Amino acid sequence: MLLASFLDAKTIYFEHQVVTKEQVYHHLVEKICRSYQLPSCGNKLYEMILARDAEASTAYSSGIAIPHVRMDGFDDTLIGICFLEQPIDCAGTLVSWIALIISDKSSSKLYLNLVAALLKLSLDKEMMARLFRERDPHGVVQSLKKAEIKIKEDLRIQDIMVSNPVTIHSDEKLTVLSRLFNESGVSFVPVVDDEMGFLGEVNMLNYLKVGVPDFLMMMDNINFLKSFEPLENLFQKEDVVVVKEIMTTEVKTVDPSASIIEVVFEMIQHQKRYLSVVEKGKLVGIVTAMDIFKKVIKA
Template sequence: MKLGSLIDSDFIITGKEFGSVVDAVNSLIELFDKKKILTASTDIVKTKTLDREKLGGTLLPPGIAMPHARVEGVDDLIIGVWVPPKPLETDDGIVKILFFFLTSIAGSSLYLPMLSSIAKSCMDDKFFNKLISSNKDEVHKLLNSVILKQEVTVEDIMTPNPLTCSKDTSLSDLADLFYQKGLSYLPVVDKNMKQIGEVTIKDILNRGVPDYIRRMGSVKFLKNLESFEALLRDEDKIFIKDIMRKPTRSISKDASVIEAVVLITGKGHRHLPVLDHGKLVGLLSETDILKKVIRG
């Protein structure tokens, strides 16, 4: 199946400027309504879309906005495209092209494969630059060259090119990275992106609690943070290789989403390194599944 076959060329807007993503989406909704394909009123559709965007928009590199909403009565999937004459600056980042999706309340089996196909195609700079500089007919023709895969795999919902660390990263730099990026887990890789370990915030905390304290029957009497003071004093001298653990989990990029869910729920993992022939290519978290599948 080709991507262009799912997009009506009348629902592609090029050369027109809008002040916001919401304005562009509202204009596409009006086009849907003119074609008499909406079973709900435009006001309801606009409200549903705005409510969904308030939960957090989807903006993929290199500037692909993907607002979407689930509306009762929509027949599977309706898609609109807007190519701004110049990039639009938003709070989420710079928008160079927008794909708007309306699906039924139950969602569409094509939604995730479509997101994946669009993201992969737009990673090709030549394709993407041509797409954002074309007129309506040319955009539709380009989209019709994109083959839509039918199955949904881990690769479709993972975070590609995730942050990693090396065994020689200091504990100080690791703590800064966790703090600044809001992370709690990082894969440890070698120069070839092969995973050689993993490290979590818990591993840092463990370093601050000596073994002799763990052997005590009770630690209620310990009121100071002397052990952590020692950790902070030596954090530039402690390295990830001193605290990391051997890899305990991973999943193939070609694995099914259900397989990932079973691993996460059955083993208690919050993150899964994603591998391709032994090389780390992504990271899948329980939050990815929530955002892209449950609330996608």
């Protein structure tokens, strides 16, 4: 199955003016509804796109936005595309093309595989330059037919993982780690060497434990302790303790080719909301339970 088989020149266009994301949505809805009969069209479809957009950003760092609408009573999958001469700022991410996907509610797997194919395409600078030079929807379809970009049949964890996660070296001080926690909003960080070799993980609890004296960990109850004073130990040690002293080296990891259900099983078995994705000893990404929820369950 090829990406080009889901495309129709009638729902592809080039925008030369400065426009907003909402204007692009309006134009795509007009083109799609003019060529296809959908259970919901016009303003209703437009509102559905905006509602889905409000749940989470659909923009990717590679310059593409992929809004998606799942529609009751629709047994097909459509893609409308707009190539933008003037990029649009979508919540801090510059987007130069928008691919709107409309599918039925049972096609999450196909949708995610389409997203994977579109993202791979967006990273191909040579191919993207060729498509923008086409200036013609029919030329876009023909170019993609020749490229033979395939839609995979099986969704793998590499299709939804975060491929450029925050990482840290084992010899970094806890001051660096605390800054990463604060700035990135993550609760765990993979530990790697200079070659991205995977060494282990360090999480927020590893960090906080530095401020808890050993004798407290041996007690069943510390209700008697009302003072914040024990955690002051953490502030004193931040400039002294390094990551390798508190990191966990024996951790469960997954291969990028692992299936979604395999990763869910491992998360439940090991009571972990996140896993490092490792291939041949090197870190290639991370996946969280929320990634699976948002990108698979709620896709």
